[in-house]
Amino acid sequence: MGHDWEKQYEWRVTWPGEGHEDWSGYDGDIYIGRIMRDLTTHTHKNEFMWSGGAHGRDGFKTRIIMPHRGWEKEHWQAAKAVEDWYDRMREANGLLPRK
Incomplete structure (x- = not known):
C-alpha cells in the first residue's frame, strides 16, 4: 500500500464497484478495521480516516484500546x-x- 511499510494483513475494497477510496482490513476472517478518504469533515477533508474494529470478538477480553x-x-x-x-x-x- 505504500512506502517502506509493508502491510501485514489483508485489505479489501469495502464497497466493490462503488469507486470509493474505502478499504476494510482482515486477519483471516477477523475484521480489524477500516480506512476511507474523508470527504466531509472540514478539518480533515481529503485525509484518510482510520478506525480499529476487532474489539469484543475472537478472544479479545480487553476493552478497546484508545485511540x-x-x-x-x-x-x-x-x-x-x-x-x-x-x-x-x-x-x-x-x-x-x-509481525
Missing part, C-alpha cells in the same frame, strides 16, 4: 495505524502480534 481512530495524510499511513492498533489489541489480550 482507536484518527486521520492520516496517506492511505498507507491509515492502514498502518489500523494494523498497529490491532497488534496492540492482540498483545493486550495475550496474543502475539503477527
